[in-house]
Amino acid sequence: MELLSQLINIVDQNPDSILVMRQQTEQRLPLHQHDKAQLLLVYGGIAYLQTEEKDFYIPSNHYIWIPENYPHNLMFNSQDLFIINIYFPGEKENGFYDELGIYPVSKLLSEMLSFSEKWQGDYHKGSFEFEFLSILKKLLSKENLKKFSIQLPTTDDQRLNTITDSLRMRLHENLSLESTAKLFGMSVRSLTRLFQRKLHITFIQYIKMLRIIRAMELIKTTDLNMTEIAYEVGYSNISAFSNNFLQLTNMRPSEFKISS
Known part of the structure; x- marks a missing residue:
């Protein structure tokens, strides 16, 4: 202090x-x-x-x-x-x-x-x-520049924080709403409501942002190529990875690598 x-x-x-x-x-x-x-x-x-x-x-x-x-x-x-x-x-x-x-x-x-x-x-x-x-x-x-748009909502809900911490550790896996709900002993409907009520975002949107954030970190801190990074954060399709990256950051992964 x-x-x-x-x-x-x-x-x-x-x-x-x-x-x-x-x-x-x-x-x-x-x-x-x-x-x-x-x-x-x-x-x-x-x-x-x-x-x-x-x-x-x-x-x-x-x-x-x-x-x-x-x-x-x-x-x-x-x-x-x-x-x-x-x-x-x-x-x-x-x-x-x-x-x-x-x-x-x-x-x-x-x-x-x-x-x-x-x-x-x-x-x-x-x-x-x-x-x-x-x-x-x-x-x-x-300059009228476009805002960089990755913003993760936060919550003090301990149960949801446990779930999101688990998701961060398993981004390379095929994460789904159904499998996550089952893992934490919840119904799909309850987990859906928890995300919407506490974070004001859908499960899918949250996962997408987590994956792109992790990809940015890997681009900066490793020598992995873009295909390896895409697989590491849970994408089997490099095109989908590149398109989602563009949607959230206003640049392609290759552009981000040059700018960083």
């Missing part, structure tokens, strides 16, 4: 400044929030942002915009993950800046970040750095 208090004090001690932090200071901290909005950029791996309602997956070369006073915590596993945090003064803004969202880092944004790669610390109004970063922020809403 002391580390969390220190972080919040550092972020919010100068309400009108823009703060740049390149250390991975928010990793594994409890759910927290700050008065400043946050631009969190991820390079070299996959980060996981947990909120009260969902788990968000942020692949390499993507950023997440976190509105001011939005409870969250960050997790990641990759040793080579590099994160940039830019905290902006809280402002009453509508639309883009009011919503949490994950987007790809565009070529223009990448060039602006490269220009400012040595900046760290607080920058105040009137300084060149402050004005530059303010323009960077305004750019985000003007």
